Amino acid sequence: MSNYAxxxxxxxGYTQEIIDLQRELTARAALGPLNGGTGEHRKMAFIKKALKxxxxxxxxxxxxxxxQARDGYRPNLIAKWEGKQASPVIWVxxxxxxxxxxxxxxxxxxxxTIAVEEDRIIGRGxxxxxxxxxxxxxxLKAVLESGHELTRPVGLIAVADEETGNRYGLEYVLKHRRExxxxxxxxxxxxxxxxxxxxxxxxxxxxxWLKFTVTGHQCHASTPEKGKNSLICAARLITALEGLxxxxxxxxxxxxxxxxxxxxxKVEGNVPNxxxxxxxxxxxxxxxxxxxxxxxxxxxxxxxxxxxVSSQTGLExxxxxxxxxxxxxxxxxxxxxxxxxxxxxxxxxxxxxxPMGIGGGTVAALFRQQGLPxxxxxxxxxxxxQPNEYCLISDIIRDTKVFAALYLDETIxxxxxxx
Numbered sequence: 001m002s003n004y005a006x007x008x009x010x011x012x013g014y015t016q017e018i019i020d021l022q023r024e025l026t027a028r029a030a031l032g033p034l035n036g037g038t039g040e041h042r043k044m045a046f047i048k049k050a051l052k053x054x055x056x057x058x059x060x061x062x063x064x065x066x067x068q069a070r071d072g073y074r075p076n077l078i079a080k081w082e083g084k085q086a087s088p089v090i091w092v093x094x095x096x097x098x099x100x101x102x103x104x105x106x107x108x109x110x111x112x113t114i115a116v117e118e119d120r121i122i123g124r125g126x127x128x129x130x131x132x133x134x135x136x137x138x139x140l141k142a143v144l145e146s147g148h149e150l151t152r153p154v155g156l157i158a159v160a161d162e163e164t165g166n167r168y169g170l171e172y173v174l175k176h177r178r179e180x181x182x183x184x185x186x187x188x189x190x191x192x193x194x195x196x197x198x199x200x201x202x203x204x205x206x207x208x209w210l211k212f213t214v215t216g217h218q219c220h221a222s223t224p225e226k227g228k229n230s231l232i233c234a235a236r237l238i239t240a241l242e243g244l245x246x247x248x249x250x251x252x253x254x255x256x257x258x259x260x261x262x263x264x265x266k267v268e269g270n271v272p273n274x275x276x277x278x279x280x281x282x283x284x285x286x287x288x289x290x291x292x293x294x295x296x297x298x299x300x301x302x303x304x305x306x307x308x309v310s311s312q313t314g315l316e317x318x319x320x321x322x323x324x325x326x327x328x329x330x331x332x333x334x335x336x337x338x339x340x341x342x343x344x345x346x347x348x349x350x351x352x353x354x355p356m357g358i359g360g361g362t363v364a365a366l367f368r369q370q371g372l373p374x375x376x377x378x379x380x381x382x383x384x385x386q387p388n389e390y391c392l393i394s395d396i397i398r399d400t401k402v403f404a405a406l407y408l409d410e411t412i413x414x415x416x417x418x419x
Contacts, residue, residue, distance in 0.1 A: 004347065004405055010142045011400045018134055018396050019121065021050075022114055025130045026123040029112045030097045033068035034164040040096040044075040047096065047158050050137065051079040054144055062177060064160065064168035074160040074168035078180065081140065083150035088184045088336075090406060091155045093363060094133035094191065095162030095169065098125035099385050106387035120390045127391040128384035132190030133158060135378070135396050139403030154407055155180075162191075162363055165323050170363045174370055181367075186337040187374040188406070189364040190399065197349060197379030197398060200341055203254060203330035203357035204365050208287040208295050209323040210302055212237060215316040218271070218279030227277040231270065233315040234281040238264050240305050241285060247301050248293050255357035260289045284322070288359045291327035325361055328368035335373040344405035345377075348398060353377075 024046055031037025044061075051059055056079040063073040075096075080089070101111035101124050109115040111124040133156075140154055161169035174181075181187070192201055214234045219227030244262040251258040263286045270278035289298055299321055306317040331338065333355040345353045358376075367374035379395040 004401070004408065007142050007146060007148075007404045007408070008348075008401050010146060011138065011397055011404065014138050014142075014397065014400065015393055017138060018393055019114070019116055021134050021137070022121050022123065022126050022130055022391075025133070026112055026114050026125055029124070030160075031100060032074070032097050032161055032164050032168075033066065035097075035100050039066070039069035039074050040160045041070050041075055043096045044077060044158065044160070047133070048077055051077065051156060054081070054141060056081050062173055064172035066168050069168075074172075076160055076169060076173050077158040078155060078173070078177070080153055080155040081144070081150060083152035083154065085152040087152065088182065088186055089153040089155050091157060091181070091185055091187045092132070092136040092403065093157040093159060093170065093187070093189050094129045094136065095159050095363065096129075097160055097163050097169075098128065099163050102387060108388055119392050119394050121393060122388055122390045124389055127380050127382075127389055129162070129191050131380060131391045131396055131399070132378055135399035136188075136190060136403050138396075139400045139407060142400070142404055143407055148408070151408055151410055159363065166363055166366060170366045174366060178370065181370070181372055183371060183373070184336070185372070186340055186406075187364075187367055187372055188337065188341065189362055189367075189374055189376045190378040191362045191364075192358055192360060192376045193378035193380045195379065195381055196351065197345060197377075197395070197402075198351050198353040199377070200338055200353050200355045201358045201362070201364070201376035202333055202335075202338060202355040203291070204327060204361050205255065205260065205357070205359055206289040206291060206293070206295050206327040207323070207325040207361040208289060208298055208321060210285045210287060210299070211320040211322045212283055212285065212306065213318040213320070214281045215318070216279050219277045221275040221277050224277055227279065228313075228315050230278045230281040230315060233309065233313045233317070234283055236313065237306060237309045237317065238283065240309050241302065243305060244287075244298065244301060248289065248298065250290055250292060252290050252292070252357070255290065255359060257359050260287070260293065261359060262287050288361070289327075295321075295324050295326055325365060328365045330357065331355075331364075331368060331373040331375055335375070337373055337375045340406060340409055341375055341377055341402075343411070344402045344409065347405045348401045
């Protein structure tokens with residue numbers, strides 16, 4: 001650790017900078033059109049200014065066309081700094097968009113105005129995914145402002161649309177700027193982790209979002225026999241879909257949770273008044289499926305369950321896969337990026353990190369689908385998408401030190417095969 005002592009001392013003094021960055025990022029609510037917003041423009045403009053403040057030789061804004069967004073596009077940013085060695089590049093990717101705050105009555109404070117309570121920063125997006133951007137950015141700032149030269153190139157990427165499918169985010173970037181990335185690069189996505197900072201995610205489950213639309217016949221609530229109550233049918237269907245857990249019951253200890261999950265989530269509005277029997281109900285199920293199962297099998301099973309409930313109730317049920325992301329090949333547990341992260345974590349914390357799989361999906365899957373090994377890591381309390389989402393200042397300081405150690409590691413290139 002002595003080789004990094006000066007950098008770590010500098011980072012220990014970044015508490016106010018962490019708070020200031022989180023305040024500015026949180027205040028610029030980056031909600032995509034599907035989440036009731038106009039896009040990530042204001043937040044990305046702030047990030048771009050911050051990146052330019054570190055004088056990158058290269059910075060590019062990549063605009064993904066989106067007619068529903070402000071000015072008809074979604075912004076993505078790539079900035080890169082050179083190092084003593086020409087390669088491999090260390091890329092760190094975070095996403096700018098956030099999810100809506102949900103029920104405001106469950107929040108202690110305004111979701112988009114941070115509250116600082118001792119070590120805790122509260123606000124929508126502070127963990128997911130501002131924690132990742134702040135720690136990677138401040139680590140680079142600590143190295144550059146010390147006058148020390150980076151060991152190898154470092155690239156910071158901020159993408160849009162992670163929360164609603166990645167079509168206008170990393171998917172678009174990889175489609176139009178794939179040449180920036182090599183298999184030998186070290187790609188880190190600080191968008192998941194655990195409270196100890198020792199979990200390095202190398203594998204993810206397949207992701208499937210199913211939309212169920214139940215169509216009956218609307219009528220007055222005083223004469224229910226004249227209609228077909230779509231809500232009753234939807235309730236029966238939700239209960240019946242619990243059978244998916246039995247059909248896809250395998251477990252894999254690499255993952256946490258170790259089984260596939262099938263969770264009913266969003267429900268669309270049906271009728272606005274109490275005294276009307278609804279004639280249409282729509283709800284969604286979020287499926288996270290172990291890689292050993294085909295998503296086509298899951299869709300077929302959901303359709304079969306829907307057909308059975310339909311025949312029992314006499315109502316029409318439509319099943320639509322509104323989003324699917326088949327599991328990519330995992331990053332090898334001994335990949336250079338995993339070894340480098342483990343070494344940096346050990347240097348900072350004295351703890352041995354372990355590679356494993358998770359149930360949630362991250363943008364790392366898109367890298368892996370392109371044959372680019374990526375590792376997902378951060379230290380976090382796992383409050384993403386919850387009311388009163390928070391991060392710990394001490395976690396960000398620790399992660400900043402890990403990124404600094406990664407940026408300065410002299411041994412990475414010794415074990416990396418170059419194309």
